[in-house]
Amino acid sequence: MQSNHLTSASTRIFDFLCKWILPLGLLILLSGMFFLESRSALTSFYLGLFGIPSLLMLCLRPREIKTLLGEPIIAGFLALCIWLCLSLLWSPPENPDFGMMKIPLQPLMLFAGCAMLLQYRSEALKPLMLCAATIALVATIIDLVPFLRDYAPGHRMVGAGAFTNPLLSSHLFGFFCIYWLYTCITSPRLSVLWLSVPATAVMLVAVIATGSRTPLVALTLSILWLSIVSRNRRALVMITGILLGSAVILLLFPDVLGDRGSSYRLQIWQIALGRIAEHPWIGHGYDSELRIDVGIGYLLQEPHNFALGVLYYVGIIGLIPWAFILAWGLLSGYRHRLQPLFVLASTLLIYGIGAGLAEGGAVLTRPREHWFLLWIPLALIAALSIANRGHQLAKGKQAQI
Numbered sequence: 001m002q003s004n005h006l007t008s009a010s011t012r013i014f015d016f017l018c019k020w021i022l023p024l025g026l027l028i029l030l031s032g033m034f035f036l037e038s039r040s041a042l043t044s045f046y047l048g049l050f051g052i053p054s055l056l057m058l059c060l061r062p063r064e065i066k067t068l069l070g071e072p073i074i075a076g077f078l079a080l081c082i083w084l085c086l087s088l089l090w091s092p093p094e095n096p097d098f099g100m101m102k103i104p105l106q107p108l109m110l111f112a113g114c115a116m117l118l119q120y121r122s123e124a125l126k127p128l129m130l131c132a133a134t135i136a137l138v139a140t141i142i143d144l145v146p147f148l149r150d151y152a153p154g155h156r157m158v159g160a161g162a163f164t165n166p167l168l169s170s171h172l173f174g175f176f177c178i179y180w181l182y183t184c185i186t187s188p189r190l191s192v193l194w195l196s197v198p199a200t201a202v203m204l205v206a207v208i209a210t211g212s213r214t215p216l217v218a219l220t221l222s223i224l225w226l227s228i229v230s231r232n233r234r235a236l237v238m239i240t241g242i243l244l245g246s247a248v249i250l251l252l253f254p255d256v257l258g259d260r261g262s263s264y265r266l267q268i269w270q271i272a273l274g275r276i277a278e279h280p281w282i283g284h285g286y287d288s289e290l291r292i293d294v295g296i297g298y299l300l301q302e303p304h305n306f307a308l309g310v311l312y313y314v315g316i317i318g319l320i321p322w323a324f325i326l327a328w329g330l331l332s333g334y335r336h337r338l339q340p341l342f343v344l345a346s347t348l349l350i351y352g353i354g355a356g357l358a359e360g361g362a363v364l365t366r367p368r369e370h371w372f373l374l375w376i377p378l379a380l381i382a383a384l385s386i387a388n389r390g391h392q393l394a395k396g397k398q399a400q401i
Helices: 002-034 041-058 065-070 072-090 098-102 105-120 122-150 166-187 189-208 214-229 233-252 264-277 304-337 340-354 375-389
Strands: none
Touching: 002 041, 002 105, 002 122, 002 233, 002 375, 041 065, 041 105, 065 072, 065 340, 072 098, 072 122, 072 304, 072 375, 098 105, 098 166, 098 189, 105 122, 122 166, 122 189, 122 340, 166 189, 166 214, 166 233, 189 214, 189 233, 214 304, 214 340, 214 375, 264 304, 304 340
């Protein structure tokens, strides 16, 4: 009898966390950068409302672990985490900081939490994404209007909340630009279209206002991907409009992207490759420090390329699971291209890959802007794949308009 009471109590706790806490945690993770004061606040909210609840849910139902490990993306990510933790053994410091082993647990719980949320509450993802995108839209308008009103050549939009750098801000503007573009293409309702078209335009203008060129490359790749997986007339019209709109803005404000040459990217990559060549197979270790001097008066701490960052810290061996999960994520998105949520998640991943060509370099971090480039899209794809295999996702083709 006591066993039945314990089982019933654990079920109620699991259901409560899945129904109320995880959705709230995911919403704050997606939109918190726009209104929280710092990244540390975002980390605290993420841990309290998503990371720790996800771990507790796994403790309540250990059988969920088997389901998670059955997804190749999660299995590959776990392999990357294990190798990353092992690399602390050969990191340069005499006393490696083994406390860093807790950091990979945070994105790992993102994968686990998203998977369990979509398994048992798959209907929650669409309203959550819409709510987060609406918060992002309102916050962006509030910041964009005064920026455009007081614009002067050379100014770059940063944004409020926890944003501190225009390039990092552009990652989130681009993330939600992709969301609104996806909504334009897939929604059959005219009322939604009236909102999503101007919302897409606002987020695109915000991306351009940051003066960052990397997200424009990422958006171009995303548009190409959308043209492949969304073959309908509305997709063609919206993509053409995006390209023409960007061209008009750049013609009217040719100096908005500045005149910064290559931003030392070639020099940074050359120096990073030289450092990678010192330990090509196992890398320098997770706790090592990268210092790149390109003669600008201060040292850079990132190779400004995700792949080079992985190679530097964990070498070719670590690059294998990293590249595998990216490739599997794109393959999963293409295989399920008739399901709109897969289209959204895979397009966000393409955007992240494009942005990572000339930005970033840390392998795993606490919640910050870089999560929107790889880990959030990959977690969504993995969760959608698990839910799809369990028939929790509604079947059906995209609206052909």
